[in-house]
Amino acid sequence: MNPEPFLQLDRVIHERGRMAIMSLLAASPELSFTELRDALNMTDGNVTTHIRTLQEAGYISVAKSYQKSRPLTTCTLTAEGKKAFATYINVLEQIVQQSKPKK
DSSP states (O other): OOOHHTTTTTTHSSSSSHHHHHHHHHHHOOOOOOOOOOOOOOOOOOHHHHHHHHHHHHHHHEEEEEEEEEEEEEEOOOOHHHHHHHHHHHHHHHHHHHOOOOO
């Protein structure tokens, strides 16, 4: 087995919570903090920490606004985030392909 694809996994995305956030955002143009938190069944603190890490990496953008006089935080994938996630998925696919038994 070639270990190279394992070394190419993006450590920022590879953590379970961040991979889940990236997956949800890849499937939806924009999600609110509350939608992410509820979909992933995470605490506010966990979601905040993962969002901050992804934002610092340039993978997501965070917008703060108000909706009906209440704060609203929304997240979207950046172009860099979309590219990084596509690359990450491709690396995972390489790992899966090389792990399949040969017939």
